[in-house]
Amino acid sequence: MTPLPYRVTAKRRETPDTWTLDLEPVSEPIATPRPGQFTMLYAFGRGEIPISVSGLPGDGAPLRHTIRAVGNVSEALCDLAPGDGLGVRGPFGTCWGLDGAEGRDVVIMAGGIGLAPLRPAIEHVLVHRDSYGRFAVLVGCRTPGDLLYAGQLESWRGRFDVEVEVTVDSADPGWHGDVGVVTSLLPRIPVDPDNIAVMMCGPEVMMRFGARAMVERGVAEVDIEVSTERNMKCAIGHCGHCQLGPKFICADGPVFPLSQVGPLLAVRSL
Amino acid sequence: MATVPGCFVVTPSDLSALFGILDELGYRTLGPTVRDGAIVIGEISGISDLPIGITDEQGPGRYRLRDGVAGAWFGFAVGPQSARAHLSPPERPLLEIRSRGPTLEFVEPEHHTERTALFGIRPCDLAAMEVQDRVLARGPHPDPRYVAARDTTLVVVVNCGVPADTCFCPSTRTGPRARSGFDLSVTEVVDQTDHYFVLEPGSEAGVEIVERLEHRPADRAEVNAALATTEAAVEAISRSLPEQLNGRLLAAADHSRWDEVAARCLSCGNCTMVCPTCFCSDVRDTTDLAGDTATRVQVWDSCFTLGHSHLHGGSVRADTRSRYRQWLTHKLDTWWDQFGQSGCVGCGRCITWCPPGIDLTVEAAAIVGGG
Amino acid sequence: MVARRRSIGDLLAGHPFFADLPDRDLELIAGCGRNEVFRPGQLLFREGDPADWFYVIRRGRIALGIGVPGREDLIIDTLGPGEVLGWSWLFPPHVWTMDARALDTVHAIALDGVCLRGKCDEDPVLGYSLARRFAGILSDRLAATRLRLLDVYRAQSRG
Numbered sequence: 001m002t003p004l005p006y007r008v009t010a011k012r013r014e015t016p017d018t019w020t021l022d023l024e025p026v027s028e029p030i031a032t033p034r035p036g037q038f039t040m041l042y043a044f045g046r047g048e049i050p051i052s053v054s055g056l057p058g059d060g061a062p063l064r065h066t067i068r069a070v071g072n073v074s075e076a077l078c079d080l081a082p083g084d085g086l087g088v089r090g091p092f093g094t095c096w097g098l099d100g101a102e103g104r105d106v107v108i109m110a111g112g113i114g115l116a117p118l119r120p121a122i123e124h125v126l127v128h129r130d131s132y133g134r135f136a137v138l139v140g141c142r143t144p145g146d147l148l149y150a151g152q153l154e155s156w157r158g159r160f161d162v163e164v165e166v167t168v169d170s171a172d173p174g175w176h177g178d179v180g181v182v183t184s185l186l187p188r189i190p191v192d193p194d195n196i197a198v199m200m201c202g203p204e205v206m207m208r209f210g211a212r213a214m215v216e217r218g219v220a221e222v223d224i225e226v227s228t229e230r231n232m233k234c235a236i237g238h239c240g241h242c243q244l245g246p247k248f249i250c251a252d253g254p255v256f257p258l259s260q261v262g263p264l265l266a267v268r269s270l
Numbered sequence: 271m272a273t274v275p276g277c278f279v280v281t282p283s284d285l286s287a288l289f290g291i292l293d294e295l296g297y298r299t300l301g302p303t304v305r306d307g308a309i310v311i312g313e314i315s316g317i318s319d320l321p322i323g324i325t326d327e328q329g330p331g332r333y334r335l336r337d338g339v340a341g342a343w344f345g346f347a348v349g350p351q352s353a354r355a356h357l358s359p360p361e362r363p364l365l366e367i368r369s370r371g372p373t374l375e376f377v378e379p380e381h382h383t384e385r386t387a388l389f390g391i392r393p394c395d396l397a398a399m400e401v402q403d404r405v406l407a408r409g410p411h412p413d414p415r416y417v418a419a420r421d422t423t424l425v426v427v428v429n430c431g432v433p434a435d436t437c438f439c440p441s442t443r444t445g446p447r448a449r450s451g452f453d454l455s456v457t458e459v460v461d462q463t464d465h466y467f468v469l470e471p472g473s474e475a476g477v478e479i480v481e482r483l484e485h486r487p488a489d490r491a492e493v494n495a496a497l498a499t500t501e502a503a504v505e506a507i508s509r510s511l512p513e514q515l516n517g518r519l520l521a522a523a524d525h526s527r528w529d530e531v532a533a534r535c536l537s538c539g540n541c542t543m544v545c546p547t548c549f550c551s552d553v554r555d556t557t558d559l560a561g562d563t564a565t566r567v568q569v570w571d572s573c574f575t576l577g578h579s580h581l582h583g584g585s586v587r588a589d590t591r592s593r594y595r596q597w598l599t600h601k602l603d604t605w606w607d608q609f610g611q612s613g614c615v616g617c618g619r620c621i622t623w624c625p626p627g628i629d630l631t632v633e634a635a636a637i638v639g640g641g
Numbered sequence: 642m643v644a645r646r647r648s649i650g651d652l653l654a655g656h657p658f659f660a661d662l663p664d665r666d667l668e669l670i671a672g673c674g675r676n677e678v679f680r681p682g683q684l685l686f687r688e689g690d691p692a693d694w695f696y697v698i699r700r701g702r703i704a705l706g707i708g709v710p711g712r713e714d715l716i717i718d719t720l721g722p723g724e725v726l727g728w729s730w731l732f733p734p735h736v737w738t739m740d741a742r743a744l745d746t747v748h749a750i751a752l753d754g755v756c757l758r759g760k761c762d763e764d765p766v767l768g769y770s771l772a773r774r775f776a777g778i779l780s781d782r783l784a785a786t787r788l789r790l791l792d793v794y795r796a797q798s799r800g
Contacts (some may be wrong), residue, residue, distance in 0.1 A: 001413075002366055007375050026373055044369055045564035070582040073527040087367070094364050112794035142794040169789045172713040176744060179704065180718045181785045201744065203793035233553055236411035239571070240550030241578060243600065245520055246607030251410075267523045267641035269592035 001234070002054075003042045003087025004028055009062055015146045017069050018113060019078045020054065022062035023088065033055060033091035034228060035098060035120035036255045040086030040235050041065060041078035050232040050250070051077075052084060052117030063088070066116040066148060086113045092235040094255045096121045097225055105133040107189060109210050111140045111182055111202025115148045117227055117254075118201050122156070131163055136163040136189045140182025140206065142169050144175045154177035157166050163189060182206060194220030201227040204265060211258050221259035228253050228261060243270055273487035277496075278469045282343065284484035285456075286317045288426075291482045292387045295475075297424055300356060300390035304351065307335060307351035311356070314389055316618050321346060328434035328618070330627025338432070341465060344390065344458045347434035348617050352395045352546030353388055357402065357419045358570075364553065365566040378501040381415060394437075394617040396427050396451050397444035398546030404609045405549050412443040424475055427452040431460075431499035433507050436618030438631055441510035446503040454479055457496035468496035509621075511614060511631045516606035518638045519599040527636045532591035534626045539572035541630075542597065543621035549611045550578065571598050602634055649674045652750060655696055658725045658774060666767050669682050673756035679703075679743035685726070692729035692737045694751045698722055701747030706740045718782075719744065730754025 010022040030039065031052040039198045042048040049071070055064025069078040080086060098121060106125055109116045125132050137156065141147050147166065157164040167178035176186070182202070191214070198214050200207045207226045214224055230242035230249040242249035245264040247256070264270055293315075301314040304321045314320065325338025325347045338345035368375040381461040399420070430437075430446035433582035439445030448455050449518050457468045471477040488496075542548045552571035557564040571578060573596050579586035587593045605613035607618050614630070621629045650671035653659045659667060677696070679685060684697065684705065696703070703726055707716040717739070720726050726749075729737050735754065761768030 002376050002378055005376065007373065042374075043368075044367060044374055045555055045561070047555040048566075074582075083372050085369070085372050087374055087376060100784070138276075140794075146794065167719075168793070169794070172717045173704075173706065173716060173742075175716060176712075177714045177719075178702070178721075181788045183788070185787055188721075205788065205791055205793045209468065209788055217400075229581065230586065231578070234551070237409055237552065238406060238411070238413060238549065240573065241552075243573070243596070245599070245602035248608070267520075269587050269589065270523070270596075 001089070001236075003040065003048070006063075006086055006088045008082050008084050008086065011080070014066060014148045015068075017078075018066060018146075018148065019069070020064055020066045021077070021080065021126075022064055023056075023086070023210070024062055025088075026085070029057070030063075030088055030090055031118075033131065034061075034095035035124050036095040036117055037091040037093050037234075038117070038202055038232075038254060039065070039088050039090030039092065041067075042075055042089070043073050043080070044085070047073045048087070048089070048233075049073045049077075050092075050235060052227075052254075054116035054119050056120050056123075059200045064146055066113065066119075068113050092232075092250055096199050096255055097166045097197060097257075098124050099126065101135065102128075102131045103136070103195075105190075107136045107138065107191075107196060107198045107214075109138045109140075109182060109186075109198065109200045109202070111206040112142065112146065113120040114200075114202030114206075114227070115139055115141075118199060119149060119152075119203040121199055126156070126159075126162065132141075133195065134163075134190065135161065136165070138139060138182055138185040138189070138224075139164070139166045140185070140202070141166075142170075143170055144171050144177070164254055165189075183209050183213050186210070186217075191219065193218045193220065193223075196223055199227075200224065208265060211262065221262055222257045224257055224258040225255050226261065226265075227255050228265070271489040271491055273489050274493045275487075276470055277299070278470055278480050278485040279488045279492055280467045280480075280483050280485045281466055282341070282467070285343075287483060288389075288479070289314060289316050291479060292389070292424075295479070295523060297385045297387040298390050298400035299387045302344075302346070304335065308333060309335065309346055311349070311351045311353075311388075317343075325432060326434060328436045328622045330621050330629055332627070333622050339460060342458065342460045344428050344456075344469075345432050345460075346498070347430065347432060347437060348392050348395065348619060349543050350619060350623055352393055352544075352605075352617070353399050353423075354402065354546050355547075356388065356423070357399065357416055358388060358413075358549070358551070359404070360570045362415070362568050363565060364568045367564040367566070369562045369564070379616035380489045383409065383415070383418040383422045385422045385424070386419075387426060389426045390428045390456075391425060392430055392617070393427060393445035393448035394442075394615040395546050396425060396448050397442075397615040398617070399425075400451055401547040401609070401611065401613060401615060402549060416518040424450045424454075426454045426456060429455060429457045429496075429500050430503050431458060433503045434618060434622070436509065436629075437616065438509040438511055438618060439616035440504050440507055441513070441631075442612060442614055446507075447497075447500040457499055459492070459495045464495075465521075466492070467493055479532050500534055505513050508511075509631050510617070510627070511602070511616065512635050512638055514636060515602040515612070515634060517603060519595075519603040519634065522637050523595065523599075525637050527633065528591050528595050531594055531628060531633050532589065534628055535590050535594045536592045536625055537574045537593055538625060539574035540623045540625065541628075542572040542574060543570065544619035544623045545601075546615060546617060546619070547601070548572070552577075571611060573600070598633060602630070649676065649750060652676075652699065653697065653724035656699070656750075657723050658697060658778075661669060662770065666770065669760055669764070669767060670752065670757065670771075673753040673760070674750045675753075677749050677751045679747040679749070681743055681745045683743045685741040685743065686737045687740050688737055692727060692735045693754050695725065695730050695754060696749040696751055699722050699750065700746040700750075702744040703747055704742050704744050704779045708740065708744065714740065724787070725775075725778060728779065730758070731775060
């Protein structure tokens with residue numbers, strides 16, 4: 001339950017209310033996270049919140065987190081400047097099934113800040129590109145100004161071995177891309193139900209609709225992974241806050257095959 | 271008559287030496303005592319601290335003390351408190367955080383665990399300790415302070431001869447007689463002619479305590495008399511919880527009974543505060559006035575608070591219906607998925623201490639029974 | 642003339658919107674169609690214009706926008722290959738409710754709504770078949786619009 005001291009080395013504004021922090025350990029680092037896992041970030045005097053790892057440390061890269069300032073602690077974290085200290089505990093939770101997806105087509109569907117926990121998965125597939133079949137990344141967000149990692153998305157789109165599609169809910173005429181819900185991108189990608197791994201993260205409603213569309217195209221629920229969210233406090237299954245029916249999101253999740261959580265997500269106010 | 275191995279008889283006057291023995295062995299003793307019109311768990315230094323001759327009347331939303339059988343040491347059922355507050359205090363400091371320049375320093379507060387004898391704890395509460403063990407001590411991330419408290423706690427369990435109206439431990443198989451998990455088990459036999467205790471050590475520490483007490487081997491008749499007290503308790507208990515609730519309450523998430531119980535439930539959280547297995551906690555962060563030292567304190571939380579399921583933008587469980595449903599389905603149903611057992615030990619506290627007197631045995635039966 | 646009509650029929654047959662339509666019907670519809678190419682930025686129609694045509698998109702993308710006084714136009718949807726633009730021709734008063742502009746070079750088949758309405762009136766089986774296909778599009782777009790109405794990204798975050 002004791003965090004390790006870290007400091008901010010760099011900070012980037014992704015959208016008007018979302019920042020990416022690069023972190024380095026003051027002395028000892030946390031264990032290396034796997035794509036999809038989260039850590040608990042502590043802001044001095046304010047508290048601790050779960051934040052997905054959006055960039056894995058290693059090979060000179062820092063530990064990265066993308067944080068949207070929507071609450072007391074997240075605002076304090078987004079207010080940190082390079083050099084400032086914070087606490088990091090973790091990593092916690094389950095990771096994307098990238099090993100199991102080897103040899104198969106991979107479809108990644110992200111909504112809003114849901115792209116953050118998927119970025120390490122995208123980077124993994126791109127680094128190990130030969131291990132996977134066709135690769136599509138579908139991204140939805142509110143407006144073009146709310147798009148995370150725009151530069152990176154653009155450079156991925158420049159590759160011939162990945163299909164990157166971005167759509168926004170509404171845009172002004174300066175936007176040359178797609179406008180519409182993220183599920184409207186699905187018909188564009190080929191789906192071989194017997195040979196596909198789908199990874200989704202975003203608002204629960206978006207994931208429900210996205211999952212339904214994939215299931216309608218014959219994809220099995222075990223082949224669709226979703227990253228869920230609840231109010232994690234301890235991250236080790238002790239505090240009871242992040243329960244979703246029989247699951248502790250912090251320990252059993254956050255990444256689940258839809259076959260495990262689909263019926264739970266359908267229960268109102270569970 | 272032949273004696274029964276492992277069972278010993280101790281008279282009341284001889285058992286009163288127990289507290290001195292525990293003190294000599296280095297234990298402070300916590301046990302039942304009367305405070306504010308209830309039998310609570312407090313420090314016990316001698317028999318004068320015990321609620322001797324006192325009994326309780328319990329019912330849905332009702333708890334009263336009155337005179338019971340004169341001289342009886344344990345003529346009452348469980349009060350509002352269990353062992354939980356001893357093993358996981360309602361409030362405990364987790365961390366001190368010092369701001370050293372821009373760098374933070376995390377310091378765990380020192381804590382020494384006091385060797386403690388839990389005297390007079392009931393079989394249901396002993397079962398509850400084992401339920402909490404699976405959550406806090408046997409998972410992949412044991413809570414070191416819980417484990418330390420548990421390891422230094424000596425358990426003197428008292429089998430129940432006088433159950434409350436709200437008890438239902440036979441149906442949860444957690445009482446009224448403890449089978450294991452204790453250092454020493456005590457059954458009080460009290461009638462017009464006799465008053466003695468039958469002791470069964472369950473550990474080496476228990477054996478040592480018996481050896482230090484004036485005692486003699488129990489004969490078959492005395493052991494039978496002890497067994498008869500808990501058998502009578504089983505007969506006296508009328509409430510029961512339906513069996514095999516795993517998978518059945520969550521499956522009935524849309525049952526209209528949840529609406530009916532939500533209309534009565536005050537969402538006060540009393541049930542979760544008195545429940546011996548509830549383990550939810552929250553963390554409070556504060557800073558000192560100078561602003562260079564912050565503290566994190568862990569406090570008990572309840573799934574009946576709005577903040578419990580808070581997610582940016584609102585609470586996942588915004589209404590009483592969903593909160594009561596969360597409590598009951600977790601306790602009786604999904605606890606099985608998580609920990610391989612029920613989260614209910616049949617102590618009945620949540621019935622007694624519920625202001626409107628909601629009875630979970632009735633609610634569970636109505637929901638799975640299709641009523 | 643015959644060669645051109647044949648080619649439009651083939652193009653329509655290959656388009657998802659007309660999948661499984663009998664050849665006879667395809668031929669009838671193709672009789673009301675013509676190939677069109679729009680340059681990037683070119684306006685296809687404006688809100689309030691008579692809706693005499695609809696477009697079967699073969700290549701390129703089209704943005705649907707609404708003019709908002711005092712601010713820039715808002716793009717509220719984009720349509721691409723495999724999709725159909727416009728149903729206002731089917732329902733009175735046959736007037737466009739949005740602006741449509743080509744985002745890049747668009748190859749489309751424009752179908753004459755007045756001509757098609759006449760054929761549908763004469764042949765209710767064809768009319769029903771087309772109406773059902775448009776109802777499917779309406780239903781999909783309505784579902785997507787409802788999803789956007791929730792503004793799901795606004796409160797969403799991972800911390």
